[in-house]
Structures are given as structure tokens and as C-alpha cells.
Amino acid sequence: MQETLIVNARVHTMSPRGTLRGAAVALRDGRVLGVGDELSVRSLLGRSVLRVDAQGGSVIPGFTDCHIHFTAFAQRTEQVTLEGAGGLAEVLERVRAKAADLAPGEWVVGGGYDRNLWPASDRPTAQALDQAVPDRPVALASKDGHQVWVNTLALERAGFLSGLPDPAGGVVERDEAGRPTGVLKERAADRIWQVVQDPDLPTLRRMAARAQQRLHALGVTGIHVPEGPTAFRLFQEMATSGDLALRVCMMLPADRLQAAADLGIEGGFGSSLLRVGPVKIFADGSLGSQTAALLDPYQGREADGYRGVVVTEADELEDLVARATQAGLAAAIHAIGDRANRMALDALEPWLFHSRRRGLRHRIEHAQLVDPRDRPRFGQLGVIASMQPVHGPQDRTLVTRHWGAERAGHAYAWRSLREAGARLAFGSDAPVESPDPLLGLHAAMTRRLPGEAWEPEEDERSRERLTLQEALEAYTLGAAFASGEEAAKGSIEPGKLADVVILSHDLAQLPLEAWEELHVRGTFWDGRVVYRSQDLPVEMDVRVGS
């Protein structure tokens, strides 16, 4: 039972004690034992302790990423990466190179292509992919994950060339002759992913171990994962074998709601290591694929009145929320557009009393565009706004392009939502964006990426900036609240789980301009070191006498 003493730290306790300077934290048996001045905290421990010098850097509760597609993130690194590719030729070259590395017949899977970076004349088509890779199926996810670009072999494998009806809630792009172009959106994209070979479990476990290490190096100690039974099994097996070193809250896919109800599994079942969370329900699509459901037409689409895609119709959404709530599960509703957010709030409203009584904490995932009139409803209904700050700066151009300046002016309104009574819970949406919470903190505090130039229209939106304390809270105590665990984690207080992170700088002193120097020096999870940078001084401290 290793005892640890972290000294010389700026401790952001996230408790009513606030932040302490030059303070110490004692960890024992996976719990925080004490916080305060070094002498009194040292006396709580035995003779021999691991003494870690924070050198004046901030010590914070471990970050929880409240929205990360973990196995997709883990697999992404093994796939062809199309991030940053500036046009069709570059994409095809990367795909061709990857295909050459694979065993015969294996799928080429990739992701991250972003048409917004391409010349307007370059178009993703099945024919283009066929030329690069004619002999095996190819499936490439767009950066936002809401569409997939495939070649002809993949279209064939998924039945799109056999005359099956198009899936409801999905879009199959077609040319003038009615042939699929190779781009599929939402439920149509899902049909492709269903036939793509999944890695087998041993392969997935190797990928997961590397992904976990990457998260530890970023100070992440907990994750909320909107993925299905394969991911759930993965985490159970990692937990059984002692390899899981992240606290995982599983969001169940809506098509598993009935199974949970039949079994009698309720939200919160599990342990501080792995637990059942809310049911994830899609109300709409995404910004990048122009499938987010809006109240008014998309910018430039006033003529045909296109307002995006409702993935789950209002009556079905209401039914799912009703069934989830009755089964003792909260709802986590994916809603990007203002229409989808209103639909989600409408569906949750009738369950206010019942949910309070049962302790169900419903949430809206993303909440990127909320009509200002709907903001107070988050507070009134106790709905958590589960947002990903990096989307703010990353989506800036797209938002203005697709939604127009006026709507862009009240998108990603974390401060307004907070002031309207919403509890914030922050995440990354990785692999859509980087999982680095230090980027997220910066985005939440400035609406910019580190090093990014200041833009006048963002200055107008400076009212949406959060303070350091507010942004940290959404990644720690707010995240713990979202999974019903605020009594056990999310702050540095005696008795709480010993998930703490040592940063390279004192956040209270660090100028925003110097943010890029900031990094994680050490990550403790369950009281033990799971990540340690070269520059973290650690020594054994042995006291003589009793």
C-alpha cells in the first residue's frame, strides 16, 4: 500500500477551500487522505512515503472527458489519417499507401477528411476511390464522423447496389442517374460501419492500452463513452485483468435500452471503475455534414428551406426518453442544432419530477446551437450541457458558413448556458477533435486554440468565455456530477478517489499567451502513478522513529 505525498503545489481543490498555494496532498489506499500544509499532511502518513515535488505547479483533480469515442479513438491511430489533407490527390495517395500495407481483402478504413480544406472542384466519389484501390473495400469517415465516403466494393458489400430501400434517417447521395456517388450520411453511413470488419478483441485491447497511455499523458483519468457492447466488453475485460486505469461511464446506445430494461440494469450500476451511464439518443446529425436540425433553413438554403436531418422523430424521442426514465436510466441526447435541442428539451420536460425523485441526470450532448429562449430550460429541467470546448474555435468558419453570422453569434454559449442554470460537463468528442483537455480549457477560457490569432467577431462573443475555475469545474466536479459521482471524485478532498494531475505551471499565474508551454508532469490514478514526465522529481521519504 504505497503512500504518496505531493508537496510544493498550487492545489485547485475544487472544494469550498478553493485553491491553496505551497500546499501538500497525501494519498493512501487509492484515496486522498489529506490536503493542506506539508507538516500536518505528512503526519497523516507512515514512515515511508513517495515524495513528489510539484515545484509550484498546479495540482488538479484528474480530467474526465465526458464525450470520447474511445475505441474509435484507439483505432484511429491504426487507420489511414486524412486530417489536414488539402485535396483529393493527397487523400488518394494516403489511401493507396495504406492499402499496400494491408493483407489481401482487408478493408481500408480511415477518417478525418475535411472537404472544407479541399479545392471546390475536388469531390469525394466512389469512382475516384476505385481508381486508387480497386480490389478491396474502402470506408473513410469525414472529420465530424457523420458521413462516410466509400468505393464501389464497399457500396456493394453494404447492399447499396442491390436495390434495398435507403435507411430512414439517412442520406444516400446520388448522381443525376440515381446511382450512389459514394457519400453516405447518418443512418446510411451506419450501414457501412456495420459491415466493416471490427478488429478482434486482442487487437482492440492492444490499441486500447496505447490509447489509455495517451490519455494518461494528457491528465485524463475518467471517460464517458458513447459506444456499444464491444466497447463495454473491452472495458470489462480490461477491468478483470487489472489493465483498466481509467474510470469509465458507458453511455448505452438507444437500441440497447430494451435489453437494459429487461435485465433490470439501472444507471449507476457498476463500480467507480466502470459503470452504466445514460442512454445515448441521436436527435440530429452534425454541423459539418449539414445534418444538424435547425429551426430556420441553413444559410444559403432559404430557397428550398433545408433545415437539416431529424435522426429521431419527436414522438420516437419522447418514447425513448419515457422508456429510459421508467427503466431507471438517464437520457443523453445528441443535439447540435437549435431545433434538435428544443426537441430534446421538449422530450425531457414531462419527466422533470420523476427524474428528480429517481436522481436521473439527463444531458444534452454537444448543445452547440441553442435558441436563447431555450437556455433557461436547461436550468429549470436540470439538464446537463455536455459540451466540447474545442469545437468552438474549430467550427468557427463552418458555423458562419452554414448557420450564418447571427446564429454563429449565439452558438457554443457555455457561459450563457451556465448562467441560465445549466451544469456544464466538458469533453473532447475525440477522435473528432484532440482529446487534450488543456486545449479544451484554453478554448473554454478564450474561444481560441492556443497560439491562434484574435479575430474581431470572436471578441464580440467574449461574453461566453469562462474563468479558469469555471472551465476546470466542467472537466472535474461537473463531470463527476454528470455521472452521479460527485461524492466520490471531481475534487481533492479527504476520502475522495486519488485521481490527481500535476501540471508544469501554476495555472493561477500562467499568462494565456504562454499556454503552449503548459503540459502534464504526472498523473495519479487510484493513488498510483500512471504517467510521469522526465521533469517530475520523485523520491522516497523515510522518517526515522515512530
Place this chain on the structure above:
Amino acid sequence: MQETLIVNARVHTMSPRGTLRGAAVALRDGRVLGVGDELSVRSLLGRSVLRVDAQGGSVIPGFTDCHIHFTAFAQRTEQVTLEGAGGLAEVLERVRAKAADLAPGEWVVGGGYDRNLWPASDRPTAQALDQAVPDRPVALASKDGHQVWVNTLALERAGFLSGLPDPAGGVVERDEAGRPTGVLKERAADRIWQVVQDPDLPTLRRMAARAQQRLHALGVTGIHVPEGPTAFRLFQEMATSGDLALRVCMMLPADRLQAAADLGIEGGFGSSLLRVGPVKIFADGSLGSQTAALLDPYQGREADGYRGVVVTEADELEDLVARATQAGLAAAIHAIGDRANRMALDALEPWLFHSRRRGLRHRIEHAQLVDPRDRPRFGQLGVIASMQPVHGPQDRTLVTRHWGAERAGHAYAWRSLREAGARLAFGSDAPVESPDPLLGLHAAMTRRLPGEAWEPEEDERSRERLTLQEALEAYTLGAAFASGEEAAKGSIEPGKLADVVILSHDLAQLPLEAWEELHVRGTFWDGRVVYRSQDLPVEMDVRVGS
């Protein structure tokens, strides 16, 4: 964080250290911190500890009851109790009195009637019950729980008078005219229980709290529960509110296997408080209802060759085991008769390699009559024999009556099974039998109930007696092994969960004749006192100085 020191104890560690006399045990933060001589164990603790004097009595790991129908047990105390009723008149009188206490329309539910105690001419019929209670439905479970006796209103409610086909795997007793007599067995009985009103959750929680107290007073700190989603929800809500003070392993009903597979829930998911266990599958019925499946005909039924009821046919049993195993769940197969036990072993055999690799621990529940040729298969296949020792003496008369002397001679063969390599896990089958593990220990060691006269035919079976150490192990470490938790509990060792029981006597010294004096003095669960008798000395021990 209360620290506790138990002193002056005979500690049955169930570890390689064996039993220690005059020893002490230290508990901190829900864990065992140390075991050994008082001075050295005291030094592990802080200044102020709760000092508990075991007065030379045995200290053992808390008992786990590996087979208890917990909510049925909790409800039973609220129902009309027919245990010990010597005939029809006495049963009807108790039922009539209970009915007078109930609100109009409410079901009269009861259990424990035992026709073996009645005059041969007394018969359970719907007509007899109608006379006692004409105006509300009545459902009375037999002592073994495998049949139900109902009145006409109950037959009507469950559809037995509407010409529906009889359920497969069930028996509807009929008179010469083909009318149901009122006695229903196995799957036919299940149809009744499906229409009986369940108590609402608040009522059930009150009952459960009392049942939990009763178990604590018997030294029970863990239970394996073969019940459905209602019980599972009950335990989750007790856990959430902090009221659950038993470690619960849920056995999932076979009809929930698909839901678990769909969700990706595997065996072991949960926490040390509440976890998912195996899938419970019924191979046959029971001894008392003569529905246990035998290889050869029942005693006296050689003429018509009646060999009992197979509740799940061999191919379906094999299919269920295959699906459970592939879903990461062990199978717990209810098998009483020798034919059912052989079927269960046959179904498990193909999965030997896969199960070992996945760490799945299959079990047979009851294993009351195992053909001697099948015994070694428990060891070869790694199948746990989950037995209830009190059944041995309680069933003695019935076994001889229905199965005959020869088969009786090798029934309840716990030592033979153990020597053939089976791991034993003991329980009570409450409310079928008393949940008192001290009765179970006595039965396992003597094949008698305390105070019961010695019978010559049992002396012949004395080879099946277990030693104290062996019997204790089946209730503690063996039980922990059955749920995959032997690293965390089941013995008194540093780091293990602090579930320990203080007994009134030193088991190593107590003559079996004095067993009735033995009782529980104190029960610690998760390091805290959950039961304490009047005669347990407890004081605060405060050391001065550091």
C-alpha cells in the same frame, strides 16, 4: 474512518496460516489490515480504535449464502406460513385468518405446506381453498417451491380455465373429468406467480431491510441470488441509497440471457457490493414435487416408468450453455436428480477449454443426486457443486420414499464430490430452508440437524461428513471462488474485505452436542458493525503519545 481491533480470538483465517489462537484482527477502511498477535496488530492502527473482545470465540470470514431467494425470503415473513401444518384443516384455518387481514381483492399468498406431514386422505384442492376463501385469489407454494396450490379464482386469473394449452415443462394436475385440481407444478406454477401481484418497490425495500438484518444476525455478509430484474433493481436502489450491507451476486434468469448478451454485460461486472453472476438454468424440478429428473424410475413408479420432469430439454440446455459462455457468462444449472446432473455435465463438457480461458466458473445448483460415475466429471470440468447442506437431513425421509434406499445412499454426497475434485459452495435455498449457516455447518459435519437423534442409515453415510475446516471453506473461500472473488474475500488476510463474524464459542473446541448454544456475537461488514449481540464487549482504546 473507524479503525477496529478484534482481540482474544480463535481466528480461522482460511488462509495457509490456518487457525490462530488468542489472536487479533485489525480492520481499517473496509479492509483487513493485519492478523496476528495483539501487540503487533495494534501497532498497525492509529491512536483511537474500537476494541472488541472476542472472549476466546471463533472469528471467521463472513458467511456467503450461495443460493438464497432473497426477495422470496423477505416476502415470506409477510405471508401466511404453512410450515409444520399437520393437515388440511390447519392449513385452511391459517389461510382464512390471513385473508381476513387483507384489503379487498388482494391475493392471499403463502408457502411452506408439506403434504408429507398430512394424513394421506387430506388433499390440496381448489375446492377446499374456495370454501375457506371464496372471494379472492389464493396461491400457496409448497415447501420446496416447485408446486403451487391455488383456488378457483386464481386458476381463472392465470388462464387455466380458458382452454389455453398447458405450458411446456409444467404439470397441471387434473381430475378424472379433466378439470385442474388446483395443484400446478414447475412451469405451470410459474404462470401463477406471473399474475400474483408483486409488492411495490417501497414495500419490498422495507421487507428487504428486515431480511438483511436477519441475515446479519446469522453472520451472513454475502448472498448469491437466483432472482429476476425486480430483485436486481431492488439491490441497485439499496446500493445507491447506501442501505445495502450484503455483497450480492445476481444469478440472471435464463430468459434474460439475450438481454445481457445484447448489452454486452459479462459475468463479474459490477462491484464488490453488487455484481453480475451466472445465468440460472433449470434442468429439472424438485424432490418434494417428484419432478427431479432421474435416470431410473421413481420408487414405486417402476410400473409406469415415471422418471420426473425435464424442465429444459438437452438440446435447449446445450444451446443455453453455448450462448451464455459465448456472452461471457457462466452457467448455474439447477439439477436435483441424477439424470438432470448428467444432462448438465453433458451440456458443459464442450465448453471446458473456452471456459477456462475466459475464467468462467460454471456451477450446478443443488447436485442432490449425482450418479457416482458422474462425480469425477465435476473435477475434470471444473464445475462447482453449489449445495445446501440442510437439505441433507431435511430431505432424508423423502429421499428414501421417492428415490429408494440405494439412491438415498449416495445422495447429498458432498465429501465424495469434493474428493472427486469438485469445489464446494454452500448455501441455504432459503426460504425453502432456514438461512442459518450454523445449521448448515452442523448438517455438513454430521448430516443431522442439531439435537436430532442419530439414525443408523445415516451412520452408514458418515463417509460424507466434512470436517469443520472443509465445511467452513465451502461457506467462505469456496463461495468467493464461485463468484470469482477469492482474491478479495473469503479469508481473513491483509487487504481483503473486512467482512468478519465473531462467534460465541471456539469452534475448534465446541463439542457437536453443544452446537445449539452456538450463536453469532457480532457481524462486521465492510469494516463496520452491522450486528452486535448484547454479550459482545466493545470499548474505545485510546493510546497516548505518537
